[in-house]
Amino acid sequence: MSCNTSVTRVQLPPAVDQVPRVPVHLMPCEIEHDGPAQVSQYLTATTKDCKQEKTVSFRGRGLKGQELSCPQGYTGLVLKEINKPGSDQEDRTVKLTSTFDKLTYWNLETPTNSDDTVVMAMDWPELAEAIHGPVED
């Protein structure tokens, strides 16, 4: 119960454009690792750009990908926790480490499509605005 009282502060830099912009890829597999990876060397370098669709071979599997922009008025953020506290009652801090304005999502074998769930998820902010915007009298 007591952990309901703790807050997680988002530490922002003095100016957001000081934060590096990074390419982000949503991969269609679970990679059981957190840490450095040679993404540009093994993924980006071998990606083929064909019209709107990207293709790449990843671990012998054909991936089809597409770039998605963040919804208008929205920015992509990567938050990282710093100084993990020892107990759940202490406040925590996450730091804005990088930003992105578009992401690339990859499907395993299947061509990308407008009804891919991540594409539809980008509609959420617009729907949320209807649900949460102020009503008129």
Added chain:
Amino acid sequence: MATKKKRTLSAQNDSWVVIAPDSVVDTQKHDSDPSFVRLRNPLTDEASLYMLGSGDVQLFEVKAFEEDFHSWFVGQTVQRDGRLLFITPMDPLYLILPYLIKSGKEGKFQPVDQVVMDEEFPACSRLLSCTHSLASLRHIAEEKEVANLKFHRYSQEKTMDWLKKKVERTVAALKKRHISVGEGVKSSTYVRVKSEPDHNEEDYLRYAHGLISEYISEDLSKDLLRHLKLPELTSPKETEPPSKKRKLSDTPVEAGEDYTKFNSADFVRKPPKKMTSAQKTLAKVDKTGMKPMSSFFSPKAKAEKK
């Protein structure tokens, strides 16, 4: 095995990919940093994660968009946790409402800062600092002013009218979205199913009612259904012919005709279940209670699970 995997995940999970309004990170306007706080979820009555913007002027909802078997590449690193978090502005009135309803049972006019108090969730009093909170109380309460002090008493009638307006706004947005989906899409493989013009008004209303019901108690949700003059569906599943369902998985977002799904018992029961798993993986950052967004875009998600 599965539980072991989960544990390693939560131990190492210290990074999140988030989509948030520009205003959250606009440091020009900020004198203090935004923060994630836990507040009482009006639907579940339990802790959920929200965000308060700088100076508490704006409340945000935090939702996780999650699909099985996904991970991120972020720059030159790999992040195992493949969730995408959405932070979107939220109407604080949804969170204030349960406190007013509770105190309204006494039938007295009370100062709102004495009503919106919660030992378990002390951050709830910060909701009253949000820009529109105090001004919009009149949508859910009667107001009395005595010697420059304001007193409020919950009004079911006003609340129903307010919620109805919310539903109407949502219906309008759904229709708008539906149109844009029907036209500008870059669908390459699917032959577009002829657009179905007769999503009737009731379907839209039910869908919107389902969306709003995520933010109010079940009792209030039932009252709202009556207020909208929609009959309660006793067994929504049987009213859906299976053939219709199959078609849904082929169509893009216009699949919205499956609106009734949101009102099915199945839908109501599902989120808490999901929350528990979210709770496990997110224990580290107190992201308890975030619901997977895929439930909002059920057709595809459902289809994939089969």
